[in-house]
Amino acid sequence: SGQGVPVVATLVVAGIVAAFVLTGSVKTTWSFSAFTVLVYYALTNACAIRIAPAERLFPIWPAYVGLAACLFLAFWVEPLIWSFGLGLIAVGLLLRWTFQRWTDDKAK
Numbered sequence: 001s002g003q004g005v006p007v008v009a010t011l012v013v014a015g016i017v018a019a020f021v022l023t024g025s026v027k028t029t030w031s032f033s034a035f036t037v038l039v040y041y042a043l044t045n046a047c048a049i050r051i052a053p054a055e056r057l058f059p060i061w062p063a064y065v066g067l068a069a070c071l072f073l074a075f076w077v078e079p080l081i082w083s084f085g086l087g088l089i090a091v092g093l094l095l096r097w098t099f100q101r102w103t104d105d106k107a108k
Helices: 008-022 026-049 061-074 079-105
Strands: none
Touching: 008 061, 008 079, 026 061
């Protein structure tokens, strides 16, 4: 319902991280972790930008700086890591879109 712990997402990410750890490459695991955390914080800054001016506690400029900095740093990891990460994001968005269409069709 939009609140609480995203159990499925948490388990999927844990499985991906475990697979990276099993490859024996600490650098790969660290790089993927760094990429995902930076994307997460970029999304957080993007959400802060969308807050209505009347509800804002702080000026908007730090959110723009944070968004730019996170995206800039996220793409300093190896291209294989960020392309894999972007691929996972695309798959997640596609699954979300498919699930929403399916549930909308069932509601009719």
